[in-house]
Amino acid sequence: MTDSSRRAFLRRSATLLLAGTLPLPARAAPDARAGELAYFLRIAADGTVLFQLTKHEMGQGVAGSLAAVLAEELGADWRRVRVEFIDYDPRYRYNTGGSSTMPGMYRPLRLIGAQARERLVEAAANRFGVPATQCMARDSVVIDTVSGRSAGFGELAPLARPDTAVPLADVLARPAPPLKPAAAFTLIGKPLPNATHAPIVRGALRYSSDVRVDGMLYAVVARCPVFRGRLLRVDDRAALRVPGVRQVVRVPPYLPPGDVHNEDTTWAVHEGVAVLADTTWAAMRGRDALVLEWDGGANARHSYASYRDFVAQQLQLPGRQAFALGDRAVLAGAAERFSADYEYPYQPHACMETMNCTAHVRGDGSAELWIATQNTGHIVSAAKQVLGLDAARVAVHHFPSGGSFGRRYYPDVAVEALQVSRAAGNVPVKVMWTREDDMRHDHFHFHALQRYEAALDADGRLAAVHFKDASTGHVGSGPFWFPYDVPHRHHDVVGLQPHALLRHGAWRSVTNNGWGLSQECFMDEAAQRAGADPLAFRLRHLQADTLQAGGRPISPARLRKVLEAAAERAGWGKKLAPGRALGIACYAYAHANAYCAHVAEVSVADGRLTVHRVVCALDCGLVVNPDAVRAQIEGNLVWGLSAVFGEPMRVEAGRVQNANFHDFPILRISGMPQLETILIEGDDKPGGAGETSLPSVVPAVLNAVHAATGRRVRKVPLTRGDLA
Amino acid sequence: MHTLIVNGRTVHADAAADTPLLWVLRDTLGLPGTRYGCGAGQCGACTVLLDGAAVRSCMTPVGTVAGLEVTTIEGLGDRTGPAGPALQRAWEALNVPQCGFCQSGQLMQACALLRNKPRPSVAEIGAAMEGNLCRCGTYARIHLAVARAADDLATGGKA
Numbered sequence: 031m032t033d034s035s036r037r038a039f040l041r042r043s044a045t046l047l048l049a050g051t052l053p054l055p056a057r058a059a060p061d062a063r064a065g066e067l068a069y070f071l072r073i074a075a076d077g078t079v080l081f082q083l084t085k086h087e088m089g090q091g092v093a094g095s096l097a098a099v100l101a102e103e104l105g106a107d108w109r110r111v112r113v114e115f116i117d118y119d120p121r122y123r124y125n126t127g128g129s130s131t132m133p134g135m136y137r138p139l140r141l142i143g144a145q146a147r148e149r150l151v152e153a154a155a156n157r158f159g160v161p162a163t164q165c166m167a168r169d170s171v172v173i174d175t176v177s178g179r180s181a182g183f184g185e186l187a188p189l190a191r192p193d194t195a196v197p198l199a200d201v202l203a204r205p206a207p208p209l210k211p212a213a214a215f216t217l218i219g220k221p222l223p224n225a226t227h228a229p230i231v232r233g234a235l236r237y238s239s240d241v242r243v244d245g246m247l248y249a250v251v252a253r254c255p256v257f258r259g260r261l262l263r264v265d266d267r268a269a270l271r272v273p274g275v276r277q278v279v280r281v282p283p284y285l286p287p288g289d290v291h292n293e294d295t296t297w298a299v300h301e302g303v304a305v306l307a308d309t310t311w312a313a314m315r316g317r318d319a320l321v322l323e324w325d326g327g328a329n330a331r332h333s334y335a336s337y338r339d340f341v342a343q344q345l346q347l348p349g350r351q352a353f354a355l356g357d358r359a360v361l362a363g364a365a366e367r368f369s370a371d372y373e374y375p376y377q378p379h380a381c382m383e384t385m386n387c388t389a390h391v392r393g394d395g396s397a398e399l400w401i402a403t404q405n406t407g408h409i410v411s412a413a414k415q416v417l418g419l420d421a422a423r424v425a426v427h428h429f430p431s432g433g434s435f436g437r438r439y440y441p442d443v444a445v446e447a448l449q450v451s452r453a454a455g456n457v458p459v460k461v462m463w464t465r466e467d468d469m470r471h472d473h474f475h476f477h478a479l480q481r482y483e484a485a486l487d488a489d490g491r492l493a494a495v496h497f498k499d500a501s502t503g504h505v506g507s508g509p510f511w512f513p514y515d516v517p518h519r520h521h522d523v524v525g526l527q528p529h530a531l532l533r534h535g536a537w538r539s540v541t542n543n544g545w546g547l548s549q550e551c552f553m554d555e556a557a558q559r560a561g562a563d564p565l566a567f568r569l570r571h572l573q574a575d576t577l578q579a580g581g582r583p584i585s586p587a588r589l590r591k592v593l594e595a596a597a598e599r600a601g602w603g604k605k606l607a608p609g610r611a612l613g614i615a616c617y618a619y620a621h622a623n624a625y626c627a628h629v630a631e632v633s634v635a636d637g638r639l640t641v642h643r644v645v646c647a648l649d650c651g652l653v654v655n656p657d658a659v660r661a662q663i664e665g666n667l668v669w670g671l672s673a674v675f676g677e678p679m680r681v682e683a684g685r686v687q688n689a690n691f692h693d694f695p696i697l698r699i700s701g702m703p704q705l706e707t708i709l710i711e712g713d714d715k716p717g718g719a720g721e722t723s724l725p726s727v728v729p730a731v732l733n734a735v736h737a738a739t740g741r742r743v744r745k746v747p748l749t750r751g752d753l754a
Numbered sequence: 755m756h757t758l759i760v761n762g763r764t765v766h767a768d769a770a771a772d773t774p775l776l777w778v779l780r781d782t783l784g785l786p787g788t789r790y791g792c793g794a795g796q797c798g799a800c801t802v803l804l805d806g807a808a809v810r811s812c813m814t815p816v817g818t819v820a821g822l823e824v825t826t827i828e829g830l831g832d833r834t835g836p837a838g839p840a841l842q843r844a845w846e847a848l849n850v851p852q853c854g855f856c857q858s859g860q861l862m863q864a865c866a867l868l869r870n871k872p873r874p875s876v877a878e879i880g881a882a883m884e885g886n887l888c889r890c891g892t893y894a895r896i897h898l899a900v901a902r903a904a905d906d907l908a909t910g911g912k913a
Binding site (some may be wrong): 089235239273383432466691 | 769770773774777780781782785786787788789790791792793794796797799826827828830831841842845846849850851852853854855856857858861880883884885886887888889890891892893894895896898913
C-alpha cells in the first residue's frame with residue numbers, strides 16, 4: 031500500500047455514516063481541512079455534514095451524541111451527517127474522561143453550530159439578494175421564506191466565511207447567537223442510534239487492532255511482572271528460531287517517582303522485551319520461547335495479603351487533612367462512637383479489546399501512531415518527553431476502541447510501541463497485548479481502604495463524621511463529595527501512591543467507587559444505629575438547599591429526588607416476595623453534575639447471593655440521547671456487579687496471578703438482573719453519564735445483603751465465607 | 755498452505771498448522787471482523803461458524819478446518835440464510851452495541867442458536883449466550899434482540 035492509498039484507507043475507515051447502512055465510499059480529500067466551515071465542522075460539496083470528532087468513542091456513544099448537538103443547532107439533515115475520527119490536530123483538546131464530554135462539549139458545539147448556521151444563512155441571503163432575517167436553515171437547506179427559493183448547505187458552504195482563523199477559545203468567547211429553544215429540538219433528547227452500530231453488526235467497524243500498514247511487523251512484549259522491577263537477563267536464542275520471528279528488542283522502562291502527583295507521574299512503562307514477527311501468532315510463540323530473568327525490586331516482597339496488612343497499618347497514620355467543617359472535638363468527645371473500614375481493591379479494566387498500538391518512528395525523527403486513546407495530547411507530550419520526538423512531527427490516527435473505561439487515558443501503550451519501532455530499526459510495528467498482558471499490566475483500579483467514624487446526636491442524627499481515606503490513588507489530597515448535612519465533618523487522606531504495589535489509574539468512576547461503597551454502606555450502618563429506615567435516614571440528612579463538597583456545589587434536593595423515585599419504583603417499604611430483601615444507595619457525582627440512586631432486590635440462599643432486580647434513578651441534567659444514557663446505566667450495573675461477584679486479585683511476590691477471564695471473571699448474561707431505569711432532568715444543562723451511575727451499584731447490593739442476612743460486607747468482591 | 759472455504763469463497767493461507775483460525779482470518783486473510791478477546795475460549799469474541807456450528811476461532815487450529823465451511827461476521831448478512839440479516843436488524847433496532855467489540859461473536863453465536871432452534875425460550879437464549887462476554891454490559895439488549903430476531907423470522911419479517 032502506498033502512502034497515499036494508505037491515507038485513503040484510513041480516511042475511508044475513519045468516516046461513518048450516522049443514519050443509513052454503510053460507510054460512504056472514500057472521497058479523496060487532498061486536505062483534511064477541505065470544506066472546513068468552523069471548528070468541528072466540514073461540509074462537503076454534496077452537502078454532507080462532516081462532524082469532526084475530537085473525543086474518544088469507546089462505546090459511550092459520543093460520536094453520535096455530539097454530532098447530534100452540532101447538527102441540531104446547524105439545522106442539518108440528520109441523514110446526511112457523518113462522523114470523522116480525525117487525526118490529531120493541536121487546535122483541539124482530546125482528553126475524554128471524568129464523564130466530562132457532554133457537560134464540556136454541549137454549549138461549545140451549540141455555539142459553533144449556531145454561528146455556522148448564521149453564516150450559511152448570510153451566504154444564502156446574499157445570493158438571493160434578500161435580508162438574512164427572512165431566510166432560515168432546515169434539513170441542510172437555507173430557504174428564503176418569502177420567495178420559497180432555497181440553496182443547499184453544499185453549495186452555500188464555499189460562499190460562507192470559514193471561521194477557524196482565530197483560536198477556538200476566542201470563537202467560543204463571542205456573544206452567543208440566538209440558540210434554538212428546547213421546544214424546537216428535533217435531535218437533542220431523541221434516542222438516536224450511534225454512528226458505529228451499522229458497521230459493528232457487519233464486522234466493518236475498524237478498531238486500532240485491525241490496522242495494517244506497509245512493511246508492518248507484529249510485536250508482543252514480555253513485560254516485567256513486578257511494578258517498578260527491572261530486567262536482569264534475556265536469552266532470545268530459542269525465540270529467534272521460531273518460524274516467522276524477525277527480531278527481539280529491549281523496551282526501556284519509564285518509571286517516574288511515586289511521591290509526586292502530576293500528569294507525568296500517573297503512568298509508567300514496564301521494562302520489557304519485544305518479539306517482532308510476521309504474524310501475531312508467531313510473535314506470541316516467540317515470546318513464549320524467551321528465557322527471562324527479572325529483579326522485582328521492593329514490590330516483590332508482597333503478596334496481596336501482606337500488602338493489605340501494610341495498608342491497614344497505614345490507615346492508622348493521622349494523614350493529611352483534606353476537608354474540615356466544624357470541630358473535631360465533637361467526635362472525639364462523643365460518648366458513643368462507631369466506626370467501620372471499607373475496601374475497594376485493585377482490579378483490572380478488562381476491556382474486551384486488549385491494548386494495542388501501531389507505531390512508526392522514522393529515521394528522520396517523525397512518528398506516526400494508529401491508536402485508540404482517551405488522551406491524545408498526553409501521548410504527543412509523552413513522545414516528546416520520553417523519546418525526545420518533536421511533538422509537531424508526531425501524527426496520531428484515531429480509532430474507536432473496544433472499551434476503555436479509563437484504561438486508554440494513559441500514554442504507556444503508545445510510548446512502548448514507539449520504543450519498539452525505534453529499537454527495531456524504525457520499522458512500523460503493531461504491538462498487540464494478549465489478554466494475560468492486559469490483565470497483569472493494567473493501570474488497575476486503585477487499592478483503597480477507607481474508614482468512617484461517627485457519632486449520633488440525641489435525636490438520632492449524625493452529629494459528627496470523620497472519614498479517612500488511604501488510597502494508592504492519592505499522594506495526600508482529595509476532594510470529599512459527602513452529600514449529607516452533618517455539622518462536624520472531617521476528611522483526612524493517607525497518600526499511598528509512593529507505595530503502590532501495582533500500576534494504577536482511572537477505572538470507571540475512579541475514586542468514586544471506594545467513596546461510594548464506604549459512604550453508602552456507612553450510611554446504612556448509621557441508620558441501623560439510629561434505629562431508622564435507611565431511606566428515611568438519608569432523606570433526613572439531605573434537607574439543605576445546597577452543600578459545598580470538595581469545592582463543588584452539591585444539590586441535596588436532586589439527590590433526594592432520585593432516591594425517592596428509585597425507592598418508589600422498587601416498592602421500598604412494601605411487602606416483598608419471601609426471601610427477598612432491598613438495599614438502597616445514592617451518590618452525588620459532583621464534578622459531572624449528576625445524582626444517582628439504586629435499589630437492589632436480592633436473595634441469599636445457601637451462601638449464594640442472587641440479585642433479582644435493580645432500579646436506577648439518574649439525574650444527569652438535560653439528556654441529549656436518552657437511549658445512550660440508559661445504555662450507560664446498564665453498563666454501570668454490569669461493572670458494579672462484576673466487582674461484587676468477581677474473583678479477588680491474587681498477587682504473589684509482586685506478580686499478578688490472575689491471567690484471563692477464567693480467574694478474573696466479569697459478569698455473564700445469566701448474572702444480569704431485571705433493570706428498570708428512571709431518568710430525571712434536574713438541570714437544563716447536561717451532566718455526565720459514563721460513570722455517574724456506577725458508585726451506588728455496589729453499596730445498594732451490599733446493603734441488600736445486610737437486609738437479607740444481617741451480615742455487613744464492607745468490600746468487594748464477595749468471597750467464600752462472607753455469606754455462609 | 756491451507757485451503758479454506760471462508761464465507762463461500764475458497765482461499766489459501768500459508769500458516770503453521772497449529773495457528774489458530776482467528777489469526778489466519780485476521781492477519782493473513784484480511785478479515786478483521788472476527789475479534790481477539792482472550793485467546794483461551796473464555797470470552798466468545800472470536801466466534802465463527804464452522805459448518806453452521808459456533809466455534810471459538812482462537813482455539814481452532816487452522817489445520818483442522820480444511821473442507822469445512824467457515825462463516826465469519828463478514829458473511830453474516832449473506833451466508834446464513836434469513837437468520838443473519840434478522841439478527842442484524844434486531845441489533846440495530848434495539849441499539850445493542852456499545853463499543854461493539856464483542857458483538858461479532860455475540861451475533862455469530864446467536865446465529866448458530868437461531869439456525870438450530872428458531873424459537874428459543876428466554877432460558878435457551880441465556881444458555882446459548884452464556885459463553886459470550888460483554889464488558890460494556892449489553893446483555894439485556896442481547897436477550898431482547900435475539901428474541902426479536904426469532905419473532906421476525908417466524909413472521910417472515912412482519913414482526
